[in-house]
Amino acid sequence: MPPTQDLIPSPKPALALAPPARKRSFEHVGTNDLWAIVQAGRWFRGLPPELAAHMQHMAQPRLLSPGEWLFRRGDAPCGIYAVARGSLSISGTAALQENTRTALLTLIEAPSWLGEIALFDGAPRTHDACANTACALLQIPIAPLREWLDATPQHWQPMALLLTHKLRASLIALEEQTVLPAAQRIMCRLVQMAMGNEQWADRSRTHRELAVSQEQLARMLGLSRQTTNQILQELQLAGWLQLRRGKLEVLDLPALKAAAQTGRTSANDRTGC
Structure with missing residues (x-):
């Protein structure tokens, strides 16, 4: 999504971190339950069976408490993610003289995917992803996924469609925010x-x-x-x-x-x- 017009001061770091003793809400949820939600998504439902099965085989559950970081800007890419429960905030920060400010770009909920940009360019993360609520995700490591895609190049196109869907939505949102x-x-x-x-x-x-x-x-x-x-x-x-x-x-x-x-x-x- 496009950046906001105004930069809003960042919350204090202490508020961005989840209390260590706080229990995660989805510890009892099984991997099959998470996949049932992800498989109801439009993009995943349209994948070739071979690609869908391989992604499901590679995926591991990832649980986040409210306020816990999934990744930060500049982090090395370690996976692509499907949100199955809860929501993530995607934001960007900038240092302006003595002040650090942040722009909230969007909130991502089930059954959306994120992190696929790095699958193509291998570059560090461009923005911060933080749990807006307790979250349950499925993580697919980038390195073995890219290796498999290189060996079966016909499956790169569905991954590219995931990227173009977001680009299309971003352009529409940019137009709306402008006019x-x-x-x-x-x-x-x-x-x-x-x-x-x-x-x-x-x-x-x-x-x-x-x-x-x-x-x-x-x-x-x-x-x-x-x-x-x-x-x-x-x-x-x-x-x-x-x-x-x-x-x-x-x-x-x-x-x-x-x-x-x-x-x-x-x-x-x-x-x-």
């Missing part, structure tokens, strides 16, 4: 998240509860917290959304989707910001 007013940008992003960013093979599958706070939504879209809250309050007043502590609940996705196309923020045909 759409704030209210319409918020509604478009909420619709995308509710529809699982179109990652499910079953296109009718949607999320009612979105694990995103108002602050996170504002940071992803380069908006102020005040502007974001005002627009969300209007959407709640229209009956399309319910604001909850640390998350948002979509009450009427068809109405929200229609409003995202027109920019309306209420049922009374008011124009968005």
